[in-house]
Amino acid sequence: MTDDEMDGEGIEDEFADVDFTEMDWAYYSDKPGIRGQIKEQVDDFVVKELASHDTGEGDHLVVKLRKQNMTTLDAIDKLSKMLHISKDRIGYAGNKDKRAITEQYISVQGVEEEDVRQIFTDEFELEVIGKNDHIGLGNLSANRFEITVRDLNLPIEDIRNRSLGIIDELDGKMPNYFGEQRFGSARPITHQVGRLILRGEFEEAVWTYIAKPYESEYKSIRKVRKELWETREVEGAAERFPEKFRYEKTLLYHLTKNPGDYQGAIKRLPEGLQQLFVHAYQSWLFNKALSRLVEDGWYDEEYEIPLVGYKTDLKDNRPENIIAEVMEEEGVSQEDFRLQEMPELRSEGSYRRAFADFRNFEILDIGEDDLNMAKHKMTVKFDLPKGTYATTFLREIRKN
Numbered sequence: 001m002t003d004d005e006m007d008g009e010g011i012e013d014e015f016a017d018v019d020f021t022e023m024d025w026a027y028y029s030d031k032p033g034i035r036g037q038i039k040e041q042v043d044d045f046v047v048k049e050l051a052s053h054d055t056g057e058g059d060h061l062v063v064k065l066r067k068q069n070m071t072t073l074d075a076i077d078k079l080s081k082m083l084h085i086s087k088d089r090i091g092y093a094g095n096k097d098k099r100a101i102t103e104q105y106i107s108v109q110g111v112e113e114e115d116v117r118q119i120f121t122d123e124f125e126l127e128v129i130g131k132n133d134h135i136g137l138g139n140l141s142a143n144r145f146e147i148t149v150r151d152l153n154l155p156i157e158d159i160r161n162r163s164l165g166i167i168d169e170l171d172g173k174m175p176n177y178f179g180e181q182r183f184g185s186a187r188p189i190t191h192q193v194g195r196l197i198l199r200g201e202f203e204e205a206v207w208t209y210i211a212k213p214y215e216s217e218y219k220s221i222r223k224v225r226k227e228l229w230e231t232r233e234v235e236g237a238a239e240r241f242p243e244k245f246r247y248e249k250t251l252l253y254h255l256t257k258n259p260g261d262y263q264g265a266i267k268r269l270p271e272g273l274q275q276l277f278v279h280a281y282q283s284w285l286f287n288k289a290l291s292r293l294v295e296d297g298w299y300d301e302e303y304e305i306p307l308v309g310y311k312t313d314l315k316d317n318r319p320e321n322i323i324a325e326v327m328e329e330e331g332v333s334q335e336d337f338r339l340q341e342m343p344e345l346r347s348e349g350s351y352r353r354a355f356a357d358f359r360n361f362e363i364l365d366i367g368e369d370d371l372n373m374a375k376h377k378m379t380v381k382f383d384l385p386k387g388t389y390a391t392t393f394l395r396e397i398r399k400n
Helices: 003-007 072-083 113-117 156-170 190-198 202-211 219-231 246-257 262-267 271-295 318-329 334-338 390-398
Strands: 045-050 060-068 090-092 101-109 124-132 142-152 173-175 304-307 350-353 355-357 359-368 376-385
Touching (some): 072 124, 142 390, 156 376, 156 390, 190 271, 271 304, 355 376, 376 390
Parallel strands (some): 045 101
Antiparallel strands (some): 060 101, 060 124, 090 101, 173 355, 359 376
16 A cells, blocks of 8 residues: 555545445356255264274374364363363364364374273363364365254255255355355454554454344344444443453453554454454455356366465466456455565465365255244255365355
């Protein structure tokens, strides 16, 4: 950005027409969907890792972790405290959904089987498999999902026929969009904060995270955010948030003690969350570009679209050209990803396949919905490669 832009009022005015919340990505299939709702209760969403961990020699215990209503990171944090070890000694291949029943493998270094067997908690279950090496992000090939879609208005045969018709039309492939949870399900602000950080607009980034209101939140917390969004009054604001909003409180406490230090406030957040802001914006650019490509009928089974960083080679190809267009529309450049003022968050960039494969789709059951009167529900099973979102696959079938 130029100095004139930084000094001018209404810095975002030129981007007033850009909608940073619209996630109506183009569908790959044309047939009408079944609509419906997912994740109405925890056991509606079941995820199991498809991984083989041969046991034998090694200094890590291989443990099967079953959890629900908590993220993988939260489970590992609690387990490390129970075992009195550093979180760095616990390895895992991927972070699983919070509002779900999940089963995955973790490795624990430097503890005995008996130490793990003596862990008792209502929050997760542990099963020692044996010994092997560290489990990391490369130790996962796919996930198996068993998901119930509820609140369906269609007759049972229409639900079945529409679903199977869409599966036939997709022919084992789907656009590899990032799921909405990447950006924030209730408040899609994660990528917006990332963009503002990239542009050096730290004050706006902080207030967007703390206070930008969305109708999808509960009325009580929405009221707090709306008032802060309008007043930006720091004094006493942290106490207005319930305890679970710990990151909002962290930012506000810092600003109370250090008025105007918005960059410092961001640095008080966990490093992983700071990085997620930038990664979410990279994901946003990816989704917007892929959606335009899908809308144009573009398909390349093996093509990898850039997750843009300062080292990305934006070749003169259709996907890269569209990404450059989107970045120009949103006032971001490749050089911004160097993050000169916050170099710890800089990103060289990477790549992600434009299309993903799905396998072994099966309708397990269609029947009356016990949660929604006079409605139906459908339970399905399918396998997806690592890093591919089940919600993205299901949006093709649902088309809400």
